[in-house]
Amino acid sequence: MSPKELTERIKAQAAALGLDKVGVAPAALLERERSHLKDWLTRGYQATMRWMEKDPDRRSDPRLLVPGAHSVLSVAVNYYHPAVRPDDADHGKISRYAWGDDYHRHLTSRIQTLFDCISQWEPGSSGRYYVDTGPVMEKAWAVRAGIGWQGKHTNVITREFGSWVFLGEIITTADLVYDTPAEDLCGTCTACLDACPTGAIPEPYVVDAGRCISYLTIEHRGEIAHALGERFDRWIYGCDICQDVCPWNRFQKETQHPEYRPREGGIAPELKEIVSLTQEDFSARFRHSPVKRTKREGLQRNASIILRNEQKPDRSGPDTLSPGGE
Numbered sequence: 001m002s003p004k005e006l007t008e009r010i011k012a013q014a015a016a017l018g019l020d021k022v023g024v025a026p027a028a029l030l031e032r033e034r035s036h037l038k039d040w041l042t043r044g045y046q047a048t049m050r051w052m053e054k055d056p057d058r059r060s061d062p063r064l065l066v067p068g069a070h071s072v073l074s075v076a077v078n079y080y081h082p083a084v085r086p087d088d089a090d091h092g093k094i095s096r097y098a099w100g101d102d103y104h105r106h107l108t109s110r111i112q113t114l115f116d117c118i119s120q121w122e123p124g125s126s127g128r129y130y131v132d133t134g135p136v137m138e139k140a141w142a143v144r145a146g147i148g149w150q151g152k153h154t155n156v157i158t159r160e161f162g163s164w165v166f167l168g169e170i171i172t173t174a175d176l177v178y179d180t181p182a183e184d185l186c187g188t189c190t191a192c193l194d195a196c197p198t199g200a201i202p203e204p205y206v207v208d209a210g211r212c213i214s215y216l217t218i219e220h221r222g223e224i225a226h227a228l229g230e231r232f233d234r235w236i237y238g239c240d241i242c243q244d245v246c247p248w249n250r251f252q253k254e255t256q257h258p259e260y261r262p263r264e265g266g267i268a269p270e271l272k273e274i275v276s277l278t279q280e281d282f283s284a285r286f287r288h289s290p291v292k293r294t295k296r297e298g299l300q301r302n303a304s305i306i307l308r309n310e311q312k313p314d315r316s317g318p319d320t321l322s323p324g325g326e
Contacts, residue, residue: 006121007177013117014075017110018257020165021076021158023145023179027062027069027171033140034060040206047210049219059135066127066171071178073170074138074145075114076156077107079260080164080252083267089310091268092303095214095238096164098290099267100260103166105288107131111168118172127172138167146179152204153192153242157185162249185248192242197231201242213239217302218294229305236274236302237291263289274303 001009007024014022037056046052058064062072079100085093097103108131115129130136139156143149148158148165155163186204193201200212209215213235216224233241243249255261266289277285282296291299 001121003175004177006118006174009121010073010114010118010176014114017113018077019075019110019114020078020161021147023074023142023147024176025072025074025141025144025146025181026178027066027072029063030060030137030140030144033137036205037137043208045206045208045210047208047215047220049209049215055135059137062136062171065135066173068173069127069171071172071174071176072141072145073114073172073176074142074147075107075111075168075170076142076147076158076161076165077103077110077168077257077260078161078165078253078255079103079257080161080255081261082252082254083262085268089234090270090272091234092236092271092274092306093234093268094236094266094291095240096243097166098237099262101263101288102290102292103260104131104133104290106257106259107166107168108133111170115170115172118170118174122172122174125172125174127170127174129168129170131166131168136169136171138169141169142167142182144181146182149182149184149186150205151192151246151248152186152190153201153246154205154207155243157246157248159248159251160253162252163243163246164249164252164255189247191245191247195241195245197233197241198228213241217298221298224301224305230309232302232305232309234306234309236269236271236299236306237294266291271303271307275300275307 011022034056041053063069079097081099111129119125139150142156148156151157157163158165198211198213200208202208213232217235217237277296279296286292
């Protein structure tokens with residue numbers, strides 16, 4: 001089978017599997033992105049995510065993950081749902097990507113099926129697939145494969161679905177036809193930088209994780225500085241502020257994947273209910289949800305911060321902030 005025929009067959013199968021976008025890029029060193037990553041790490045913007053520091057050279061060259069790799073497939077799945085959160089002090093806010101089931105399970109299953117098809121159609125080929133599970137610069141590959149461009153908030157923006165997409169990759173030794181990298185269409189817009197309540201986007205295309213509400217409510221363990229917690233704006237898991245203000249998200253479309261539609265109580269749970277959850281209640285309620293990543297203690301910490309904020313005068317402006325306890 002020729003590279004053109006194989007590529008066309010792969011893309012048709014990807015669509016049949018419910019993958020909303022698929023593109024292909026040559027497997028090569030991400031030299032510019034590697035330099036950017038090393039600078040980001042030097043500035044300490046990874047906060048406590050120490051795994052980001054491991055072997056940046058391996059992260060930036062897929063041929064070190066799959067010897068003999070020729071191609072990288074990038075896929076995207078739209079998860080947007082137009083449901084509206086309750087806007088009152090009694091409810092916390094959960095990031096839109098976590099309203100439904102954990103995407104890792106569903107997207108990995110689809111990508112594994114596509115990977116198996118490639119192995120069948122191209123005997124002797126080898127490779128690996130990833131859904132936020134390995135040392136792969138998924139956003140960079142989405143750009144190179146023409147899926148979308150990386151916005152100033154660092155999320156990938158697509159013309160069709162805005163930035164409300166999950167990403168996955170297949171690295172393969174198969175020869176394929178490559179797509180044209182996506183053009184950056186952010187222009188002079190700074191809406192995401194201007195809207196961030198903690199100043200977590202100090203410059204375009206750079207996020208300081210230690211000041212990011214999403215990082216603090218999901219990945220950070222332990223206490224959170226009051227100066228940061230007071231700007232949480234009722235977010236208890238993740239944050240969508242920089243995406244909500246993005247002009248390109250006016251092109252958003254409702255997902256066709258039922259697994260990403262809101263779970264009962266998954267959009268904006270009552271804060272007092274969250275702080276009183278037992279471990280058994282938490283495990284049952286969030287068993288298939290991404291929210292389980294923050295663990296019961298983390299979610300209750302976040303809800304307690306919001307309840308504390310409701311008892312204090314409003315504060316705004318980034319000031320000088322740090323992620324740890326004061």
